[in-house]
Amino acid sequence: MSNAFKHDFSDQVPAHKSRTRLPKTKGLKIPHLHLPSPRWYPLFGALAGFIFILLFIGGAGQDARARMSIEHTEWLTADVSTVNNQSPQERLVRVQSGDNAVSVLTRLGFTRTDAHYIVNAAKSSYKLKNINIGNAFKRIDSNSGTDVFYNIDAKKQLYLHQNSGESNWQSKIQKRQILTRHRLATGAIHGSLFASAEKAGMDQRTTMNLVEIFAWDIDFARDIRSGDSFRVVYEERFDDEGNMLESSIFAAEFVNQGKKFESVRYLNAKGKVDYYTPDGKGMQKTYLKAPVKFSRISSRFRTKRKHPILGYTRAHRGVDYAAPSGTPIHALGNGRIKFKGWKSGYGRFILIQHNTREHSTAYAHMRSFARGIKKGTYVKQGQVIGYVGMSGLATGPHLHFEFRSRGRAVNPLTVKLKHPSAPVPKSEMAHFRQQTAPLMGMLKDATHDQSWG
Ligand SMILES: [Zn+2]
Structure with missing residues (x-):
C-alpha cells in the first residue's frame, strides 16, 4: 500500500525539488549562482528523512494541479552582489x-x-x-x-x-560566502498546503517551519481547506554553490477556515529566539493541535459509524489520520507512557498520561514504536513515540487518535487549553515591539523596503 502512496505523490513533489536549490528568479541578480546541475549529495543525504516526509506531503491535498492566487516579492541584502561587474x-x-x-x-x-x-x-x-x-x-x-x-x-x-x-x-x-535572501511569500490554498506554498515560491523547508510555528493552533493534517491563506516573511541562506543552508521565518500569518493566526520571531534579551503572537503571547500550548504533521484524508470525531472491518456500527471515539505507513507520530503533550504494547483491535497502542492527570492521549494501529519508548518513560511534547501503521483492526495505514478526559474519549476540539507558553516579560515588551513591529509591517505590506536586511 505504500506503493500506492508513492505513485500519488511522485508527480506532485518531484525528487529534484527536494534538493532545495536556489530557484532561478527573474530580476534576481546573483552572479555566483549560474551553475550547471549540481550534485550535492551530502546535503541531500542529511535531508533524506525530511524529504521522505515531504514526498507524501505533496499528496496531502486533493488537487495536483492546484490553482493559485499568488503574489510574491523578494529582495536581497546588499552583501549578495560582491562582483561589481x-x-x-x-x-x-x-x-x-x-x-x-x-x-x-x-x-x-x-x-x-x-x-x-x-x-x-x-x-x-x-x-x-x-x-x-x-x-x-x-x-x-x-x-x-x-x-x-x-x-x-x-x-x-x-x-x-x-x-x-x-x-x-x-x-x-x-x-565561503553565504548569500542571504529575504522574501515575502503570500498565497491561498487550492489543493495541498505544500503544493500551494511551492507555487508561492516557498521552499519546502520554509513550509515545514510554518507548520511548526502554528503546530499548537492549526491541525495541518485535517483542518486545511481550500481558500485558507498565508503570508510569510522569511530569510533564506544559501552557500556559494546555491544550496540552501537554512530558512528562518520572521513573521507569518495563516488564515485557517476564516480564523487568523499570526506569529512573529523575537530575539529576547538573553539571546534566545522564539515565536510569539504580535501582542507578545507565547505560541506554545499544553497540547499540540495534532499528533501527526500531515495526512491525506481524515474522519472526524463522531459517536457512530460503521466499523470498516467488523461491519456493525460502533462508536468511533477518536480521530483518524490516514497517513502513509511510517509517518512519525508525536506526543501531543508532556507526560508518562502508561501503556505500550498490543491491545486487541487497537494493534500496537500507546497511552500517555499527561501532567494534568486529568488528560491522556491514545495512539493506535502503529507499525512500530519509537526507540526508547517504554511503560513509565517520560515523553516530551512533540517527541516521536511511534510510526503510523495498520496493526490491529485497520483497513489501511492510519493513526487512530483519542484525546481522553478522565479516561473518556472526548472531542479534542472541545478541550480548552489554558496554559500557553510564557509571554514576553513586561520588562521586555518595549524591546519586543521595537524589534517585531517592522517585521509585522512587512507582513502586512507587499511594497517592501529594499534596504531591509
Ligand atoms: Zn479510528
Missing part, C-alpha cells in the same frame, strides 16, 4: 574519480601550463594534491581578472586571483 563569466566543475587538480582546471578552460602554475601558486595556502571527489572548483572571469575557487569543505575555500594583464596569482584561504 556587468557580466562575469562563471563556470563550475566538480572533482570526479580519477581527477587531479590539473585535470579539473583544464576542464575549467585553463591550459595545462596555466593549471600547473595555479597549483604551484596555491601551495603556500593549500596543497591541491588533497582534493575530494564531488567538491567544486569555480572559475570567474571578469574585467578585473580571473578568480579560481576550490571549496575545501562546508566552511572554507581556497581562493586564487589573477589581475587582468598580469601572470602571477595570489592565493589565500577564506570563508
Whole structure:
C-alpha cells in the first residue's frame, strides 16, 4: 500500500525539488549562482528523512494541479552582489574519480601550463594534491581578472586571483560566502498546503517551519481547506554553490477556515529566539493541535459509524489520520507512557498520561514504536513515540487518535487549553515591539523596503 502512496505523490513533489536549490528568479541578480546541475549529495543525504516526509506531503491535498492566487516579492541584502561587474563569466566543475587538480582546471578552460602554475601558486595556502571527489572548483572571469575557487569543505575555500594583464596569482584561504535572501511569500490554498506554498515560491523547508510555528493552533493534517491563506516573511541562506543552508521565518500569518493566526520571531534579551503572537503571547500550548504533521484524508470525531472491518456500527471515539505507513507520530503533550504494547483491535497502542492527570492521549494501529519508548518513560511534547501503521483492526495505514478526559474519549476540539507558553516579560515588551513591529509591517505590506536586511 505504500506503493500506492508513492505513485500519488511522485508527480506532485518531484525528487529534484527536494534538493532545495536556489530557484532561478527573474530580476534576481546573483552572479555566483549560474551553475550547471549540481550534485550535492551530502546535503541531500542529511535531508533524506525530511524529504521522505515531504514526498507524501505533496499528496496531502486533493488537487495536483492546484490553482493559485499568488503574489510574491523578494529582495536581497546588499552583501549578495560582491562582483561589481556587468557580466562575469562563471563556470563550475566538480572533482570526479580519477581527477587531479590539473585535470579539473583544464576542464575549467585553463591550459595545462596555466593549471600547473595555479597549483604551484596555491601551495603556500593549500596543497591541491588533497582534493575530494564531488567538491567544486569555480572559475570567474571578469574585467578585473580571473578568480579560481576550490571549496575545501562546508566552511572554507581556497581562493586564487589573477589581475587582468598580469601572470602571477595570489592565493589565500577564506570563508565561503553565504548569500542571504529575504522574501515575502503570500498565497491561498487550492489543493495541498505544500503544493500551494511551492507555487508561492516557498521552499519546502520554509513550509515545514510554518507548520511548526502554528503546530499548537492549526491541525495541518485535517483542518486545511481550500481558500485558507498565508503570508510569510522569511530569510533564506544559501552557500556559494546555491544550496540552501537554512530558512528562518520572521513573521507569518495563516488564515485557517476564516480564523487568523499570526506569529512573529523575537530575539529576547538573553539571546534566545522564539515565536510569539504580535501582542507578545507565547505560541506554545499544553497540547499540540495534532499528533501527526500531515495526512491525506481524515474522519472526524463522531459517536457512530460503521466499523470498516467488523461491519456493525460502533462508536468511533477518536480521530483518524490516514497517513502513509511510517509517518512519525508525536506526543501531543508532556507526560508518562502508561501503556505500550498490543491491545486487541487497537494493534500496537500507546497511552500517555499527561501532567494534568486529568488528560491522556491514545495512539493506535502503529507499525512500530519509537526507540526508547517504554511503560513509565517520560515523553516530551512533540517527541516521536511511534510510526503510523495498520496493526490491529485497520483497513489501511492510519493513526487512530483519542484525546481522553478522565479516561473518556472526548472531542479534542472541545478541550480548552489554558496554559500557553510564557509571554514576553513586561520588562521586555518595549524591546519586543521595537524589534517585531517592522517585521509585522512587512507582513502586512507587499511594497517592501529594499534596504531591509
Ligand atoms: Zn479510528
